Amino acid sequence: MSDPRIKTATGPTILLASGNYFDLLDPAASRFTVGDIAQGLAFTCRFAGQCREFYSVAEHSIHTSQIVPERFALAALMHDAAEAFIGDVTRPLKSLLPDYKAIEKEIERVIFERFGLGDLPYSDEVKTADLRMLAAEQAALMPHHDDSWACIAGIEPAEIKGLGLPASPWKAETSWLQTFERLTGTYPIADLERL
Template identity: 50%
Template sequence: MQSPTVRRIVGPTILLASGNYFDFLAPEQSAFTIEDIAHGLSNVCRFSGHCRRFYSVAQHSVIVSRIVPPEDAYAGLMHDAAEAFVGDVAKPLKDLLPDYRKIEKAVEAVVLARFGVPQPMPPSVKEADVVMLATEQRELMQNRDDWNYTRGREPLDIDIPPLTPAMAKAAFLARFAELAPIAEAAE
């Protein structure tokens, strides 16, 4: 007989910081909060961890939200929110994993819909993401090789200060509180 305090988990799920489970086959039925997203993104390092110092997806997202037009700032903040669950897989590897891309798109659709983020993303968000990639390539990778994805984009002249995961999480949640539509902020 199973204990009433133990849940039997079946299927492709992950345990979230909140104690909830996220089901990759039924993301729309999963219980998750903005805190789960902020926590996950703040602990996921960009560039598969191969930057000179830790740099989280949460910090990247906050910066993107600040460089897009104000009307696109919320979408900019949330553009990588699904990575809280699927991770930040390097683009060259993603290109080799069509099944991963399907799962990522399904998770992304659920996460963005739940938080009222417009789909498709505004073009300014995609452009800011690529400009940030060029900026991060220079600032965090000390590299200016000719990457197809960043070709023709000038890096921003900005400083990217080091943030711990706890600092990045706090920055993400503060920016969310600043930008989120009232109805979605209450979840």
Template identity: 40%
Template sequence: MSLIRTLSGKHFDFLNIDPESICIEDIAASLSNICRFTGHLDHFYSVAQHSVMTSYLVPPQLAMEALLHDAAEAYCNDISSPLKALLPDYQAILGRVEAAIIQKFGLPEAKSREVKYADLVMLATERRDFDLEDGPVFTQLEGIEPSPMMISPLMPRQAQVLFLQRYQNLKGEQHGY
């Protein structure tokens, strides 16, 4: 079987991805329950909160792209980068899910330079705030300064609400409400 049932009751089929099976409420719920760094933190810190914070580090016209930059993880989970690099089949599936999300939400086909940079700023900020600086040097973080904002981890439900509020605010801005 190649499908999962989402919180909203939709069926998401990895072999036949229908953008109509994707909804923002499922993305928010799932990302709010997925812990960054494969859970290797002293406190729970969700991908949803990471995404919301990332969306504030880019120009307003790129905020929706930044908010949804990890949305595919709602369906594929968050796999650490070192492991992800070893899983080409996973990467291919993730790419198809990302393409469906891009289509569903009208996002650019390629991640913008600014969103990629903001994601790295968040990684540097997370490494600082969660005291993860004792490991190997992350070469991709050379020259990247952490954000001045401090991360205060939210509970999953709080992160879910924050994610949905940010989405609704950005959606309203895009449509001029």
């Protein structure tokens, strides 16, 4: 007989790489590791998979962390961490799904709280870096198009060496964990050992 005082995942859940279950409606009660975040981001493709090469959210997050002032680097690395559990939904589709946006915000809040990253929303530095990366990624990884949103918005694309040569998901996962270690001083050894 289970102890009713111990909260367990009871809502819509997903099984994580660590073997834990993640409750989409109660992320605060869910157990998850840094490795679960790294794996989810590394195996999630940006742009709904419509880019020329597989390009992971993990790589996007690493690059974003490299173009902000150091004090914002960890927040930039983690800015899309919720997507490890709910996928990378494109902005046009997300605008049609208000419930999704509410779930995403709650997962982001839990992740930021659990890792001591402060309150949402993200800083202007992280938001700007995210847009600069989007502009650079579209130019390097998407079919040529006449969409000049970045110019109209005054967004200067980030300069990232090798952006058109994405890494494999396994390499992106390892690089994400190594970046996390460098920024936090925390070595997620159990997460690296399973790679």
